[in-house]
Amino acid sequence: MGEKQQFEIWRSDIEPALISKLDELHFLGYDRATVDDVWNCVLHQLRKKKEFMHLHHFVNEVLTLKPQTFMNWLTIEAYSDPSDWFAKYEG
Numbered sequence: 367m368g369e370k371q372q373f374e375i376w377r378s379d380i381e382p383a384l385i386s387k388l389d390e391l392h393f394l395g396y397d398r399a400t401v402d403d404v405w406n407c408v409l410h411q412l413r414k415k416k417e418f419m420h421l422h423h424f425v426n427e428v429l430t431l432k433p434q435t436f437m438n439w440l441t442i443e444a445y446s447d448p449s450d451w452f453a454k455y456e457g
Contacts, residue, residue, distance in 0.1 A: 383428045394433055407439045
């Protein structure tokens with residue numbers, strides 16, 4: 367059958383691609399985006415892929431992540447987060 371993906375092993379290897387995508391998001395005005403957000407968004411996008419993915423395809427997924435896709439994912443994550451979102455900003 368297919369091989370199991372091990373994306374966590376590639377995290378440090380693709381750090382420059384993650385930072386590049388983060389710089390693009392910051393340039394477009396999404397100042398609160400983080401590298402972890404970009405990483406989690408891409409992993410969320412790939413969770414249903416069944417075929418084995420090579421490193422260069424994974425980097426391509428990071429670099430072609432659209433800001434609209436990222437913001438949609440971020441909005442869904444905010445609604446599904448069980449913690450009190452407003453508690454972070456009170457104070």
